Ligand SMILES: Nc1ncnc2c1ncn2[C@@H]1O[C@H](COP(=O)(O)OP(=O)(O)OP(=O)(O)O)[C@@H](O)[C@H]1O
């Protein structure tokens with residue numbers, strides 16, 4: 248896993264964000280980040296800007312370009328990355344993922360709360376370059392439950408699941424780097440904890 252950002256290019260956005268709110272949600276693949284954030288956005292769509300990431304991984308069944316992700320070739324991704332087009336980026340389980348910076352500029356100009364759902368390396372980059380961001384870690388009740396959720400989701404090959412579980416162990420071990428950990432056992436309880444953190448903390 249590797250990643251990076253070119254700090255001087257981003258100084259403007261960090262100054263702008265210091266007046267708003269940037270929330271980073273991280274946790275192992277399959278823990279339920281997307282499920283939680285989808286429900287949150289259904290309830291409070293007008294209060295958030297949910298960042299749509301770019302990735303080089305192939306779309307899963309039902310995923311659409313520009314909705315779940317921007318699905319780019321590696322060449323397109325690297326061109327954007329080298330042009331300073333990402334707030335953060337990382338390589339994860341064999342694919343590149345990054346947060347396009349331009350839509351975030353627009354959301355900030357509109358006064359929205361910006362929400363990123365990203366893996367650990369990207370979250371660390373944002374923590375370094377934007378220390379005021381609120382960082383929330385979503386943890387599984389156990390590694391066994393996490394593996395069951397990944398398998399039952401039926402979106403990834405055995406090889407991908409193996410890589411994701413490997414990353415998961417590293418990510419769970421880093422949970423104490425975050426401002427808050429929420430265990431996603433009962434979905435409704437986790438959702439309430441997330442709402443409380445985002446609106447009241
Ligand atoms: N609290 C929960 N209890 C039981 N199942 C859950 C819960 N939360 C999520 N799930 C299920 O777990 C699976 C993984 O959830 P989801 O895709 O939201 O994870 P994710 O963290 O967004 O993964 P990725 O990082 O790979 O996108 C889904 O099938 C989802 O329905």
Ligand SMILES: Nc1nc2c(ncn2[C@@H]2O[C@H](COP(=O)(O)O)[C@@H](O)[C@H]2O)c(=O)[nH]1
Pocket residue numbers: 274275276280300301304335336337339344345346347364365366367368369370
């Ligand atoms: N550093 C970043 N990580 C990201 C971004 N968008 C998504 N992700 C994370 O990647 C893994 C795998 O996602 P999947 O959709 O292939 O299951 C997961 O942890 C996501 O949160 C990003 O822009 N930057």
